[in-house]
Amino acid sequence: MGIILIPMFLVMLIGFSYLGIKSGAQAILRAQGRLAATLILVAMSTVLIAAAIGLPFTVVASTRVSAGAFIFFVILGVAGVAGLAGAYFKEQFRKTDKPVHGLSAAAFFLAAASFPVTWLWLAERMKAWFIVGWDF
Numbered sequence: 001m002g003i004i005l006i007p008m009f010l011v012m013l014i015g016f017s018y019l020g021i022k023s024g025a026q027a028i029l030r031a032q033g034r035l036a037a038t039l040i041l042v043a044m045s046t047v048l049i050a051a052a053i054g055l056p057f058t059v060v061a062s063t064r065v066s067a068g069a070f071i072f073f074v075i076l077g078v079a080g081v082a083g084l085a086g087a088y089f090k091e092q093f094r095k096t097d098k099p100v101h102g103l104s105a106a107a108f109f110l111a112a113a114s115f116p117v118t119w120l121w122l123a124e125r126m127k128a129w130f131i132v133g134w135d136f
Contacts, residue, residue: 005068008075009116016082020045020109023090027102037099044107049114052078053122057130064133071119082112 024041031037056074089105092098127134 016109016113020106024106027099031099041103045110048111057126061130067134078115082108
């Protein structure tokens with residue numbers, strides 16, 4: 001399973017980082033208050049990554065799950081939701097040129113990009129906090 005996860009993590013990290021940085025830079029440059037826009041982007045990304053990590057563990061709290069299947073489906077869910085939401089807001093930004101849409105797109109993309117790092121950092125702690133047992 002690790003052979004599959006490493007490329008998936010790398011693709012998420014590189015691909016979503018590129019989209020998030022590009023969308024975020026364009027939105028921040030078009031915003032009235034660039035510092036405020038940057039802070040909003042950071043806050044939105046932080047909330048989204050917390051949800052991306054916390055929600056799956058909440059669903060399986062106090063149960064035993066297959067570790068490989070769990071992370072595989074969480075990756076697909078995060079990448080799918082973040083990708084679709086980011087693409088939607090990016091298209092809205094392209095149509096309306098409103099920075100709020102660009103910031104939203106960037107937040108989703110950057111949350112998906114930071115997911116692999118956050119997962120590697122927090123997965124064992126979350127497992128203990130939510131009393132989740134891994135089956136290998």
